Amino acid sequence: MQNLNVNSERYTLNMGPQHPSTHGVLRIVADFDGETCVSADPQIGYLHRGMEKLLESRTYVQGMPYTDRLDYLAGVNNNLPYALAVEKLLGVEIPERASLLRMLSCEIMRLASYMVGIGIYIMDLGAVSAVFYPYQQREYALEVMSALCGARMTQGYIRFGGVQADWNEQCDAALQKLLDEFPPFLEMYHKLVDENEIFLHRTKGVGVVTAEQAKAYGLTGANLRASGVSYDLRRDAPYCLYDRFKFKVPVQQAGDCHARYVQRMEECEVIYQLIKDIYAALKETEGGEIMGKVPKVLRVPAGEAYAQTENPKGIMGCMVASDGKTNPLRVHFRRPSFDNIAIYSELMPGHKMADLVTIIASFDIVLGEIDA
Amino acid sequence: MALKTNVRFPQRGGMPEGDPNNSHDLLTQEELEKRGILLTSLDKLFRWGTGWSLWPLQFGLACCAIEMICTTQSRFDMSRFGYEVFRNSPRQADVMIVAGTITEKMRPAVELLYHQMPEPKWVIAMGSCAISGGPFVDSYSVVAGADKVVPVDVYVPGCPPRPEALIDGMLQLKAKLLHPERQQVVRDVK
Amino acid sequence: MEFVNNIFVNIADLCRALFVWLLNLLGLPVGLAEVAMVAVYWLGIVIVCVFCALFYVIWERKLAGYIQRRPGPNRLGPNGWFHTVGDAIKLVMKEDIVPDGADKNVHLLAALLAFVPPMLALAAMPFGEGMTALDLELGVVYIMAVTTLASLPVLCAGYASNNKFAMMGAMRVVNQAISYEVPQALCILSVIMVAGTFNLNQIIDWQTGNIWLVCLQPVAFVVYLITALAECNRAPFDLPEGESELTAGVFTEYSGMRYALFYLAEYCNMFVAAGLATTLFLGGFTGPFLPGWVWFLLKTFVIMSFFIWVRWSFPRIRADHVLTFCWKVLVPLMLANVLVTGVVVYLLA
C-alpha cells in the first residue's frame, strides 16, 4: 500500500452487528485510511447461545436438534459428527442402508448450502438477481429433505445408531426433479457469471490466501482447497461409507476470491455426481433396516471420543466426553467457520472497502456456527 | 351521533374468514377515543398506504433469517404484496423482523436499531427464539424473547417458521393496520 | 391525427388566450401573459416528473420481478400498479429524523435540491413539436450544465448526515460524477459536430432529414448510455448508495419525505438522461404513425427499461476501477471518436 504522503486522518468504521453483507451478526471494527483498510478486528459472539452448556443438561437424543442450529444452512450435516462421536463411544454397528441415507441427505444439504454460498456471494458484489437462480435449486433440495424428514431446514434427521425415516417415493419424485433441473442451471450460471468483466475485476487478486497461511490458520473445506491444498476428509479419512465411492477433489492454486468461487462451482459438479452414485447404491439396499440396536434410554459408557466430518463450510468435529450418565459430561464442536474467519485480521488490511465485503462473502461463513 | 360500526368489514384485507380476531365485538368511535385512538379519514389513508408498503429492516440474526430470505425468493414471493424492499438503514424501515435469537451481547444493538427507526414502526417476532427464547431459553447468554427488548406487534411461531407463515405474519400486521379497532393492542415491555 | 399530435400545444394556446383575455379585462399589459405561461409550463414539467417517477418505480419492481423469475408486486390496484402510490403516501407521513450531529439546514436543503436539476433539464427537452418549454439556441449546453448539478445534492446529503458511511458515499459520488462528465461531453460533442447545431429541435429536424444519429455515431451512443448510468448513480455505478458495502450509503440518515425526494429524484435524473439520449441519437419525437410526444415517451421507456435491466444483472464496480475505466478507457475512446468524426465531417462537408 504505497503511502501517498497525504496526511489523511484515519477513522474507525464499524461494519456493525447489523450490516447487509456480514452474513448475520459478525462485527468488523476496521480502521480506514480513505477507502483502504488499515486494520480489521472481527468481533463475534453476538449470536453466542451457549450451545455447549445447554447440551450438557440435555440427554443425548434431546441434544440432537440443537446441532441443526449450528450451521443452519446445512442442518443434517451437523448431526453427523455428534452421532459418529457417540457411536464411537457406544461401539454400535450402523446398518449399511442407514449410512447410505445419512450420506445422501448430507450431500443434498451440501448442495443446498453451496447454492446459498454462491448466490449470496454474487449478490454481495451487487448483482442482486444472481441469488434468485441458485435459490431455486435450493428449494428443490429442500423439497427432497422435507419429503424425507419433514422439516425444510432444521431436519434433525440423523439419530444415534441410524436415521429417523426411510426413503419413500415422494422423495424419489423430488430428487428426480432436482437431478433434472440442476445441470441446465449450472451451465446457465457459468455463462451468467464466469466471463462477467466486473465480477473478474472485483474478485481476481483480492484476498489472496497462500497455502502456508491456509494451513497455519487451520482453514478447511473449499477455502483450503482453493489455496492449493488438496485435503478432503471424505477421501483422506473416510467416514460412513465414503471409501466405497470414487470422486474427484478439485483444487485451485490462486487462493484469491475468484479461486474460491471457481472451487465451489467445480465442487457442485462433484456433489451432483456423488448424489447420483449414492442414490444408485441406495436403490440396491431396498428394504434394509435403518436403525442399529441402540437402547431406548441411551447411557453412553464413560470416555472421550472425537469424530470429524467434511461439512459444506469445512471440517466439523465433535468431541463428546461422557461419564456414563444419560446426558453428556461435555460436548465441544470444532466449527469450521470459526477458524475460517480467524484469518481476517491478517488478510483484510490493504484492501478497499468493497473488497472487505468480497472477502467475507467468498469465505461463505455462517454466524450460527461461529458463535455456537 | 356515534355510528356503531357493527357492519362486517368486507374481507379485502389479509384476514382469513374464520380468523379468531373477527370474533371481537367491533369498537364504536367513542370506545376508540376512550382508548386514545382517534380515527380520521387522513389516518385511514395513511394506514392504507403503509399497510401496502411495509419496508422490512435488513436484520437477520439466525436460522429464521435464512427463511426470511427464502420468503423473498422466487417460490414464496413476498414482493407480491410490495414488501420485498429490504432497507439496510433503519431510518427508512417500517418493520423490524426480529428473525433469530437475541443474545445479551446483541441486546443493546437491537434496542439501538429500534430507536433509530422513524416513528410509525412495528416489530414482528419471527420464530420461537424471538417469541420466548425458544430452545435456548435457559442459556446464560440468551434474552428470553424479543418483547423483553422491543414492543412486539406480531408473533410468528415456528422454529424456523415456514415462509408462508412469515407472509401471513406480515398480512396480520397489515390487517392490524387497516382495521385498528379490531385489534386489542397489548404492549407490555417488562 | 393532427389534433392528437399537438393536443398539448392547443392547450397551451388556449391558456395563453385565456390569460390575454383576463389581462385585457384587468387592463394590465398583455406581456404578462408570457409570465403566466411560464407557470403553466412549469406545472406541466412537474406533472411529467411526478408521473414518470411514480410509474418507473413500480415498473422497475415489476421488471426486476420478471428478471428474477418471480411475479413482482401485483396486489394493490389493477395488477399491482398502485404500489408506488402506497409507498408515496407512507413516506410522506413518516417521521422525519434529523440526527443530532447533522448539519440541519444542509440536511434539509440537500433533499429539497434533489428535484431541481431534473426539472431544470426537462425545461429544455423537446417532448413533441412545439412542446419545448424553453426552446434555447444552446439547448444541449444548458442541459449538460444542469445535469452536472445533479450530483451536488447527493454530496450535500452525504456531508450533512454526520455518518461515516454517508461521508464515504459522498466522496464516491464526487469523483464518479466529475470524472464521467468528460466522456459524456465528448460524445455529445461528436453528435453536435455531425448535426451542426446546439438547438435540440434543429438536431431532431436534421435527423428527420438524414438518418438517425445512432447509426452514424454507434460508439458515442453506447458511451453516452454508460456515462448516463454513472451520472444517475445507477446499476454498476451505484457506489454512493452501495447497498452491500455502505448500508444505505449517502441516504443512510434520510427518512420519510426527505428520502422519498431522493428516491424519486433518481428516477427523474434517469428520465432526463433517457430523454436526452432519444433526442440526440434516436430522432426525438419523430415517428411514422403515432403522435410526436407518444413516440418520445415510447423511446424513453425503452431506454429506461434498458437502464433497469442493466441494474438487475451487473455486479457493482469497485471505487478505483470506476475511475481507471473512465480515464483510461472512455476518455481516449471518445477523443478518437471526435477525431474520426471531425475528419469525416471535414471531408464530406
Next chain:
Amino acid sequence: MLNNVEIAGKQQVAAEFAARFADKIELIENTDSEYMVQAEVLLPAAEYLLSAGYEFLADITAVDYLAEGKFRLIYQVGNYQNGDLITLKVEISREEPQVNSLCAVWKAANWLEREVYDMFGIEFAGHPDLRRILMWDGFEGWPLRKDFVHQPTKYQGRRRLD
C-alpha cells in the same frame, strides 16, 4: 483404509515420543494416536509434531472434571498429507489453570485458545492478546465450568453499543 504412509506417520511419532519424552508422554491404552502429555512438555511436543508434518491444528478444547479437581485440555492435531489425527491430552489443576500457548507453533491456536480462556478461564502463557471472544465485556465468571452459577438478573445494564 490405513495406507502405509499413514501407519508410518503414527509409528514414527510414537517412536519419537517414546525416545525424547519417555516418562512425560505415554500412549493411552487401546488407542494408537492419543497421548497423555505433561504440561511442561506440551510446547516441545507440539513443535516436534509440526516438524513431522502435522500442520493442521484441528481443535483445542477442555473438559472440566470437577470431582477430580482438574481440567483436561484436548488438542487434536491433523496431517494434511494423509488425513491422520493425533490427540494430545494435558491435565492441569483447577486452582491455577495455566498452560503455555501454542500460538508460536500454529496460528490457528490464537482464536481457539481465546475461546477456551473465555469459557474456562484457563490462562495461556505467551498468547499475543488473550481476551474474551464470545462473551460480552461486562461478563464475570467462566460459563462452561461445572461450578458456574448462572444469575439471569445480574446483567440488566442498558449499555450503549460501545
